Amino acid sequence: MGLRRRLDGWAVFTLLTALLVAGPLIGLPLSFLAAPDSISRFSGLVPEALAATAVLLVGVGTGVLLLGTALAALVSFCDFPGRGWIEWALVLPLAMPGYVFTLFALGLDLPGIRSEAGAVCVFTLVLYPYVYLLARAAFLAQSRALLEAARGLGLSRRAAVLKVAVPLARPAILGGVALALMEALADFGTVNLLGVRTFTDAIYRVWFTALDRDAAMQLATILMSVTLALLLLERLARGRARYHQHAARGDVVPPVRLRGLAAAAAVIGPLILVGVTVLAPLAQLGVWSVESIQDGLLAPEFAAAARNSVLLAAVSALLVPIVALLLAYGVRASGSRAAAGAARAATIGYGLPGSVVAVAVIVPLAWLDHRIDAATGAGLVLTGTVIGLLFAYLVRFLALAWGSVEAGLMRIPRRLDEAARGLGADRLDVLARVHVPMMSAGLATAALLVFVEVMKELSATLLLRPTGGDTLAIAVWQATAESLFETAALPALLIVLVGLLPVAVMIRLSGRRGAELEAAQGAGAWAEELESREVVTA
Amino acid sequence: MTAPIRLRGVSKSFGATHAVREVTLDIERGELMAVLGPSGCGKTTLLRLIAGFEVPDSGCVNVGETVVAGPGRVVPPERRRVGMVFQDYALFPHLTVEANVAFGLSRRSREEREALTRGTLELVGLQHKAGDHPGELSGGERQRVALARALAPEPELVLLDEPFSNLDATLRAGLRREVELILRDAEATALLVTHDQEEALSLADRLAVMREGRIVQVGAPEEVYGRPASRWAAQFVGEVNVLAGVARGDGVETELGRFDLRAPASGTVHVAVRPEQFELTVRHDGNAEIVAREFRGHDVLYRLRHEGGRTVLVQLPSLELYEVGARVFVRPAPAAVTSLVD
Numbered sequence: 001m002g003l004r005r006r007l008d009g010w011a012v013f014t015l016l017t018a019l020l021v022a023g024p025l026i027g028l029p030l031s032f033l034a035a036p037d038s039i040s041r042f043s044g045l046v047p048e049a050l051a052a053t054a055v056l057l058v059g060v061g062t063g064v065l066l067l068g069t070a071l072a073a074l075v076s077f078c079d080f081p082g083r084g085w086i087e088w089a090l091v092l093p094l095a096m097p098g099y100v101f102t103l104f105a106l107g108l109d110l111p112g113i114r115s116e117a118g119a120v121c122v123f124t125l126v127l128y129p130y131v132y133l134l135a136r137a138a139f140l141a142q143s144r145a146l147l148e149a150a151r152g153l154g155l156s157r158r159a160a161v162l163k164v165a166v167p168l169a170r171p172a173i174l175g176g177v178a179l180a181l182m183e184a185l186a187d188f189g190t191v192n193l194l195g196v197r198t199f200t201d202a203i204y205r206v207w208f209t210a211l212d213r214d215a216a217m218q219l220a221t222i223l224m225s226v227t228l229a230l231l232l233l234e235r236l237a238r239g240r241a242r243y244h245q246h247a248a249r250g251d252v253v254p255p256v257r258l259r260g261l262a263a264a265a266a267v268i269g270p271l272i273l274v275g276v277t278v279l280a281p282l283a284q285l286g287v288w289s290v291e292s293i294q295d296g297l298l299a300p301e302f303a304a305a306a307r308n309s310v311l312l313a314a315v316s317a318l319l320v321p322i323v324a325l326l327l328a329y330g331v332r333a334s335g336s337r338a339a340a341g342a343a344r345a346a347t348i349g350y351g352l353p354g355s356v357v358a359v360a361v362i363v364p365l366a367w368l369d370h371r372i373d374a375a376t377g378a379g380l381v382l383t384g385t386v387i388g389l390l391f392a393y394l395v396r397f398l399a400l401a402w403g404s405v406e407a408g409l410m411r412i413p414r415r416l417d418e419a420a421r422g423l424g425a426d427r428l429d430v431l432a433r434v435h436v437p438m439m440s441a442g443l444a445t446a447a448l449l450v451f452v453e454v455m456k457e458l459s460a461t462l463l464l465r466p467t468g469g470d471t472l473a474i475a476v477w478q479a480t481a482e483s484l485f486e487t488a489a490l491p492a493l494l495i496v497l498v499g500l501l502p503v504a505v506m507i508r509l510s511g512r513r514g515a516e517l518e519a520a521q522g523a524g525a526w527a528e529e530l531e532s533r534e535v536v537t538a
Numbered sequence: 539m540t541a542p543i544r545l546r547g548v549s550k551s552f553g554a555t556h557a558v559r560e561v562t563l564d565i566e567r568g569e570l571m572a573v574l575g576p577s578g579c580g581k582t583t584l585l586r587l588i589a590g591f592e593v594p595d596s597g598c599v600n601v602g603e604t605v606v607a608g609p610g611r612v613v614p615p616e617r618r619r620v621g622m623v624f625q626d627y628a629l630f631p632h633l634t635v636e637a638n639v640a641f642g643l644s645r646r647s648r649e650e651r652e653a654l655t656r657g658t659l660e661l662v663g664l665q666h667k668a669g670d671h672p673g674e675l676s677g678g679e680r681q682r683v684a685l686a687r688a689l690a691p692e693p694e695l696v697l698l699d700e701p702f703s704n705l706d707a708t709l710r711a712g713l714r715r716e717v718e719l720i721l722r723d724a725e726a727t728a729l730l731v732t733h734d735q736e737e738a739l740s741l742a743d744r745l746a747v748m749r750e751g752r753i754v755q756v757g758a759p760e761e762v763y764g765r766p767a768s769r770w771a772a773q774f775v776g777e778v779n780v781l782a783g784v785a786r787g788d789g790v791e792t793e794l795g796r797f798d799l800r801a802p803a804s805g806t807v808h809v810a811v812r813p814e815q816f817e818l819t820v821r822h823d824g825n826a827e828i829v830a831r832e833f834r835g836h837d838v839l840y841r842l843r844h845e846g847g848r849t850v851l852v853q854l855p856s857l858e859l860y861e862v863g864a865r866v867f868v869r870p871a872p873a874a875v876t877s878l879v880d
Contacts, residue, residue, distance in 0.1 A: 415628035418591050421615040422622040423642030424691060429616075433641070437632045 010427065011339045014330030017323065018342035021395050024360040025349060028224060031217035031363075038214035045202045045219070052191075052198045053226065055116045056123065056184055063124030064180040068131025069166065069173055071270065076139035077161055079255040080266040087136075088507045090270055093277045094129045095499035097456045098122055099189025099477055100492045104281035106193065107288070107485035119196045123184045125277045130183070131176035138172035139165060144254065157256065171237045178234035179351075185227055186353035188459035189477050199223040200459055203355045207463060213363065220356040231351050282496065288489030297486045299479065301470055305491060309455055309472040312386065316393045317451035321443050323394060324401035328409050329435065332417075333427045343402075350399030354460030357396045361388065362464065389464045396460060397453055401446035408442030409435065448502050455498050542566045543588070543695050543727065548597035548607075549751075550583055557583040559751040560597070565695065565729055570721060572730045572738035575748035576774065581731045584748070585697050588729070589622050590615030602694045621688030623698045627680045629672035635659070635683050636668040642691035658690040662720055677705050678713050685717060689724050696721070698730040702737060714741055735775050739763060747771050763812075765800060769879040772810040777839070777851050779811045780879060793846050795870045800877050807878050813839060813853035815874035820860060824867040826850065831862050842868060 472491035479488035598608030755767035766772035783792035
């Protein structure tokens with residue numbers, strides 16, 4: 001007779017948590033069964049949203065592809081004065097949410113900004129770093145032998161880059177484009193402020209104007225399928241990128257020194273780009289902020305909004321990494337394949353638009369709320385409070401924390417778990433006494449990323465915030481929509497400054513070897529540098 | 539005085555692979571036992587079954603007076619009072635040597651914890667490294683920390699998984715002795731797993747030879763070496779010549795001469811003759827020729843071709859050397875006692 005393993009507590013915990021997180025998203029398409037003709041009442045919205053989405057996908061896709069790849073090629077294959085600085089300055093737009101840049105553009109009353117073309121420009125400017133970062137990592141990982149072989153076959157240097165380096169980096173570039181497009185699809189603030197009627201905008205209008213939850217869920221389902229298609233593309237591209245990057249190691253392509261006009265252009269071009277995208281908006285926001293304080297234009301709710309933002313972000317930064325850690329550890333401790341699959345399903349929320357997540361979580365929460373209210377008379381404890389919002393943040397950002405937590409956990413050999421167990425530690429002890437201390441850096445990174453993302457989050461917050469629960473992001477959006485640009489400036493400035501934190505951390509982690517690199521251009525130093533860059537940009 | 543470690547009919551499969559089959563084994567208190575077998579024979583799985591990292595499909599494991607694995611009962615590893623020294627030591631890199639050793643003592647009182655930690659560090663001679671991190675230690679020091687960490691909670695049994703395989707060959711012999719002395723000082727009961735027969739023979743009080751998941755022989759080193767239970771066991775534990783012969787009472791007649799038998803027998807048999815159980819003399823009318831010579835320092839292994847056509851391994855002290863190609867006469871050494879094999 002065989003011995004039966006008792007039902008494993010960690011496997012059960014992991015399965016339940018994953019179900020809790022992924023359940024609402026999986027249940028979203030059911031809205032088509034529940035009320036099949038809801039969406040037909042808004043039959044005008046879908047073609048309109050599809051058309052706007054197609055324009056955004058094509059426009060932004062082309063824009064970030066060209067801009068990101070060109071800039072990555074420039075800093076990877078050319079050398080010019082100040083290259084080290086420019087290389088990292090080009091990452092700064094990552095800290096600029098689209099709606100903040102839109103506030104700046106609207107405040108200056110740039111001609112033609114309120115259009116699909118305007119939205120394409122805004123998204124291209126703030127989203128190209130995704131392509132830039134991934135393409136640059138791929139270029140830097142390429143072996144010089146390949147480029148030299150191409151040149152030996154009679155290609156000019158420029159032709160060799162175009163015909164060999166860029167095609168080799170294609171998986172990485174495509175992955176970057178897919179990420180940028182997912183961000184563009186998820187955006188609500190920019191398109192709403194610029195009057196571009198995409199799905200997120202349609203969901204908002206159906207939700208608040210028509211109060212039709214079923215139709216909102218059906219719109220969200222359509223948007224979710226577009227996003228999941230992009231996500232799939234990104235996964236496929238990334239799988240191949242990994243293969244390419246590890247095929248080539250050692251000799252790195254030596255950059256060509258630019259002189260004269262070319263060098264001047266290589267410095268001035270990126271500087272103008274970063275100036276327009278980051279420095280000018282920051283300066284303008286600074287000026288408006290000062291004016292708003294002097295003229296008493298600051299919204300009376302500003303302090304409450306700032307407090308709400310920080311509280312929500314701080315609680316999420318604590319909650320989300322802990323859930324990610326417990327989930328990842330549950331998979332590891334139980335060794336259950338079902339748990340591993342469930343955990344993967346729980347992380348699909350990432351990349352899904354905040355509006356989709358909000359619409360998905362509200363229905364089960366509202367159902368539960370009414371049950372609780374009927375049983376205890378406690379009122380709407382879930383949907384009427386921040387609990388619903390925090391849950392939406394958990395669904396949306398779990399994957400963000402999962403990435404660093406799981407990577408950290410994988411680096412800890414299982415032998416250490418066994419050693420600790422043999423010394424009398426139970427599985428929770430192993431987590432607390434071995435894993436958490438060993439991966440504190442990864443947990444801190446996860447917390448920082450979640451904190452910043454929650455500070456910037458607009459669309460889910462807008463749909464799920466309890467009364468009086470405005471955040472800085474909502475304050476920016478509302479004031480901008482009413483053309484109160486000075487009032488919007490200070491909260492926007494705070495959001496951007498907080499958003500600069502992870503970018504600064506990333507630059508610091510990468511730049512640590514920068515100075516030594518200038519001094520010793522030896523192959524060893526390069527290889528080391530490369531490895532550190534791969535880690536950061538992965 | 540607690541009861542020894544007992545395994546009864548323990549089996550474990552992974553899919554179609556039967557890693558451990560029907561293993562029954564007793565380990566006496568204070569004993570140092572070695573499980574010897576080729577890689578893939580299931581010896582590491584056996585260790586993990588005792589430690590509790592695997593659950594047996596059938597059979598039962600007792601540690602002390604407790605059934606730790608048996609029908610309807612599985613005690614998790616943390617409650618088995620079994621310490622383990624891993625092949626790669628698995629020291630906690632974020633903790634100092636002292637904190638590593640104290641890891642298993644968290645439920646003791648503060649005084650007890652400090653006393654046990656200090657005492658164990660002294661036992662392994664690393665009190666001066668207490669504040670170092672594992673990354674700052676040499677391989678041998680790491681091994682001693684791993685041993686101290688396993689010994690500190692005073693376990694019923696210490697398991698050692700290939701403890702010397704990560705060390706330089708030059709360090710190995712010295713550390714082997716050192717580990718043995720530490721284990722004996724601590725009066726620990728220990729089970730060591732290895733594929734190195736020299737290690738098993740020189741270190742263990744008793745050894746269990748394992749093959750394809752089964753234990754094929756258990757005994758003191760000299761017994762396993764001198765009286766192998768099977769041809770395979772004879773070949774795995776040291777070099778051996780298996781000779782056919784005709785047994786008559788307490789002797790056996792082979793083409794290389796007559797050997798004494800450990801137990802009387804009759805009929806056609808095979809016997810296992812160790813290389814050191816032969817004698818050589820250089821003679822032009824000898825019955826064999828030296829084909830190869832392997833110099834090992836204190837002794838020499840010769841490979842001979844016997845006039846009957848078979849190859850014979852002969853091991854002699856290196857006091858006198860014979861050249862390859864020399865014609866020699868090979869015969870049983872006086873008092874060469876052999877055992878029957880299959």
